[in-house]
Amino acid sequence: MCEVSMNIEHIKKVDPVVAEQIEKEFERQQNTIELIASENITSEAVMEACGSVLTNKYAEGKPHKRFYNGCDHVDVIEEIAQKRACELFHMDHANVQPHSGAQANMAVFMAVLKPGDKVLGMDLSNGGHLSHGSPVNFSGLYFDVKSYGVDEYGNIDYENVRKMALEHKPKLIICGASNYSKIIDFKKFREIADEVGAYLLADIAHIAGLVAAGLHPSPAGYAQFVTTTTHKSLRGPRGGITMCDEEFAQIIDKAVFPGMQGGPLEHIIAGKAVALLEASKPEFKAYAEQILKNAKALAQGLMDEGMDIVGGMTENHLMTLDLRKTGKTGKDMANVLERVGITANKNTVPDDPQSPFVTSGIRLGVPAVTTRGFKEDDMTEVAKIIASAIFSSDNELGLHNLRERSLKLCKKYPIYMRIGG
């Protein structure tokens, strides 16, 4: 990556405490192998947009229908972002204002459901998302949610989803996941939804970059609603987008504002616009292709080292290590990986004997390291480091040596060259 002008001189003068932590966080990212499947390293262009004067502007409402004056320029930017989202994902309408993926989903709930209505979504501990009906989230608190899971091989059992849909007659079915390593069959979900007269929401937050590059089937034409975050495999700024068929455009826009949000974050919307443009380029397709190659190389490397992966070989950007046979927990091993310079998160495996706070798994994803430039050979080395760390987690000298090996990889592929003035 090229040298960046991430100048934090003003922060250093005004608030040295925050400046110091930004610098330390930069060093952490620079010297760590980032395998959190939902993180990425966004471009300098996206960061400049997000740090621009657009943060000063209030723009409640929609382009050309604002509650504030002075919106000419943010109108242009927001319309460009909408248009790019529609083109990239082949959807009729896009609202680019949701501050996050959870809010992108909330907009759909608000648009088509009333409190107490029935929803069928994927269980959080089986790979779903909080906002797909978890009892501690608005989705589970205010709606009558039934959850489907995965079978012992980590696959969605579509026949079981169909049975549940026929039994519970949900008004909304949600597909899409935060931890699912197989291709999602959107057509099948639509058939099930049609059979029971439900709306279909496809939450493609994790796989958006792959969908944009045409490397994962698109939900367009199957789901009336498609939501995404912009900061995962899509590699944009932190935020969400809600897309829909034309007939739902008005109710989605009303749900976002005034339904659930106030002023949109126009600086982040500008970052989304830039990221959507980047994602439409051939270079991004090459990046997404490398994500798939790297994920396969990592999974193969781990299996070659004798580790279990839920569902075996991955079909997308992520996988879950199943630690059950090692007798170790996800919580402890994620901490051990952090000590050797690899960041990942603990995660439940199907039928996990441990609690969600302890878990028997670790989720691993490759979008961030692929952005840095890691290739298949590097992923094989990462797999060896991970396996050695887990199998010899109490060998202090061994862990120290593994940290040196991970640092060597980080030095080979620097992220932004420098920070500061």
Ligand code: DSN
């Ligand atoms: N928390 C995100 C993830 O890590 O997948 C989902 O929003």
